[in-house]
Amino acid sequence: xxxxxxxxxxxxxxxxxxxxxxxxxxxxxxxxxxxxxxxxxxxxxxxxxxxxxxxxxxxxxxxxxxxxxxxxxxxxxxxxxxxxxxxxxxxxxxxxxxxxxxxxxxxxxxxxx
Amino acid sequence: xxxxxxxxxxxxxxxxxxxxxxxxxxxxxxxxxxxxxxxxxxxxxxxxxxxxxxxxxxxxxxxxxxxxxxxxxxxxxxxxxxxxxxxxxxxxxxxxxxxxxxxxxxxxxxxxxxx
Numbered sequence: 001x002x003x004x005x006x007x008x009x010x011x012x013x014x015x016x017x018x019x020x021x022x023x024x025x026x027x028x029x030x031x032x033x034x035x036x037x038x039x040x041x042x043x044x045x046x047x048x049x050x051x052x053x054x055x056x057x058x059x060x061x062x063x064x065x066x067x068x069x070x071x072x073x074x075x076x077x078x079x080x081x082x083x084x085x086x087x088x089x090x091x092x093x094x095x096x097x098x099x100x101x102x103x104x105x106x107x108x109x110x111x112x113x
Numbered sequence: 114x115x116x117x118x119x120x121x122x123x124x125x126x127x128x129x130x131x132x133x134x135x136x137x138x139x140x141x142x143x144x145x146x147x148x149x150x151x152x153x154x155x156x157x158x159x160x161x162x163x164x165x166x167x168x169x170x171x172x173x174x175x176x177x178x179x180x181x182x183x184x185x186x187x188x189x190x191x192x193x194x195x196x197x198x199x200x201x202x203x204x205x206x207x208x209x210x211x212x213x214x215x216x217x218x219x220x221x222x223x224x225x226x227x228x
Contacts, residue, residue: 004156033216035218041221042219042221043157043203044218045215045217056215090157101147101162102216103159104156104157104158106155106156107156
């Protein structure tokens with residue numbers, strides 16, 4: 001039973017570029033959440049997708065957008081990259097939205113130069 | 114509004130001695146509470162969770178946590194530390210009674226184990 005997988009593992013971009021990160025949820029899970037973890041800090045909630053719609057959103061600008069596909073996999077897109085977007089991006093999946101345990105992938109480490 | 118505070122940014126203990134990582138929470142509703150562990154360059158792993166059943170929750174690797182509503186605390190303990198326990202630990206709160214609820218992470222506690 002595969003857990004949560006994310007690709008790529010590492011990525012280097014320059015300011016102003018756009019990036020797409022991908023996530024495949026744990027088998028049987030239907031909800032995907034994205035988090036940003038800056039160095040030395042706890043993960044910050046970006047948004048959550050369920051039934052192919054964004055259901056919740058944290059305090060992130062519209063440069064951060066996402067998508068969920070019919071097979072429950074998800075993408076996180078970040079436009080007009082800033083140096084401050086450098087972080088570990090974590091994807092988590094769960095079965096359902098409310099009070100459910102989230103299982104995390106290994107993350108994608110993004111460096112913006 | 115919900116929030117979570119991890120009272121220590123760094124805890125250092127000797128191998129074989131008890132571990133205590135402190136977490137206080139604030140929630141408008143009866144919350145779900147979690148502890149996750151993150152080893153260097155690894156993803157987050159669930160240690161244990163509380164969802165309004167027994168107040169003493171047992172997790173993996175000998176860890177346990179006690180939910181104390183009167184103190185709004187959910188401290189993580191382990192009787193005897195092992196070198197492999199060295200990692201970053203996150204306390205997480207969710208009051209998840211609606212789709213508007215969010216999951217909030219604490220700032221983390223780095224646990225170091227002295228030989």
